[in-house]
Amino acid sequence: xxxxxxxxxxxxxxxxxxxxxxxxxxxxxxxxxxxxxxxxxxxxxxxxxxxxxxxxxxxxxxxxxxxxxxxxxxxxxxxxxxxxxxxxxxxxxxxxxxxxxxxxxxxxxxxxx
Amino acid sequence: xxxxxxxxxxxxxxxxxxxxxxxxxxxxxxxxxxxxxxxxxxxxxxxxxxxxxxxxxxxxxxxxxxxxxxxxxxxxxxxxxxxxxxxxxxxxxxxxxxxxxxxxxxxxxxxxxx
Numbered sequence: 001x002x003x004x005x006x007x008x009x010x011x012x013x014x015x016x017x018x019x020x021x022x023x024x025x026x027x028x029x030x031x032x033x034x035x036x037x038x039x040x041x042x043x044x045x046x047x048x049x050x051x052x053x054x055x056x057x058x059x060x061x062x063x064x065x066x067x068x069x070x071x072x073x074x075x076x077x078x079x080x081x082x083x084x085x086x087x088x089x090x091x092x093x094x095x096x097x098x099x100x101x102x103x104x105x106x107x108x109x110x111x112x113x
Numbered sequence: 114x115x116x117x118x119x120x121x122x123x124x125x126x127x128x129x130x131x132x133x134x135x136x137x138x139x140x141x142x143x144x145x146x147x148x149x150x151x152x153x154x155x156x157x158x159x160x161x162x163x164x165x166x167x168x169x170x171x172x173x174x175x176x177x178x179x180x181x182x183x184x185x186x187x188x189x190x191x192x193x194x195x196x197x198x199x200x201x202x203x204x205x206x207x208x209x210x211x212x213x214x215x216x217x218x219x220x221x222x223x224x225x226x227x
Contacts, residue, residue: 031213033214040122041220042117042217042218042220043202044217045216048212048213048214056212056214093156095213097213098212098213099145099206099213100145100162101147101159101162102159102213103159104158105156106155106156107156
């Protein structure tokens with residue numbers, strides 16, 4: 001499968017714990033995006049990487065959130081001291097062209113108890 | 114500030130009829146528009162797109178229309194099939210951002226009845 005891969009697909013955690021999600025983009029795609037989607041809403045942009053450089057962060061990305069893309073390949077999104085409001089689907093997408101479709105993974109669903 | 118809006122949360126149509134999904138945007142600098150389809154527990158999948166230099170793009174049963182003066186786009190599905198039942202998101206890119214990020218609407222749930 002050469003699509004965007006995300007792991008884990010589901011994560012249940014207790015409030016205050018840290019969680020990390022991993023995204024493996026399509027191999028030749030140098031652009032990588034993280035989005036968050038809550039029930040009844042569309043995906044909301046969190047952050048963007050071009051190769052290993054994080055070039056844009058949404059104000060939604062509080063200081064408890066950190067994302068990395070070492071070596072410009074896979075990316076990780078870490079949430080520290082999780083809160084119940086962090087419960088959402090976290091989507092990763094990649095693309096090759098600056099203006100074109102984004103290819104999404106199946107998402108990582110986070111439930112914070 | 115919702116820059117892309119889908120004002121109809123749901124739509125129900127009969128199999129074989131036309132489905133029309135609507136989307137409005139506020140940022141006149143957007144220059145590329147897309148429609149995505151999403152099934153439960155899956156990520157969004159790309160359906161069709163249109164550049165701001167065009168007013169129509171067609172791909173099989175799917176046609177997207179863009180009215181720049183009204184800042185409005187629509188997706189037509191003809192004929193509708195039960196497998197089209199999903200959540201549809203419109204998205205836009207461009208404006209002040211040069212990252213290629215997409216701004217999504219809230220989605221419209223389409224149900225196609227057999």
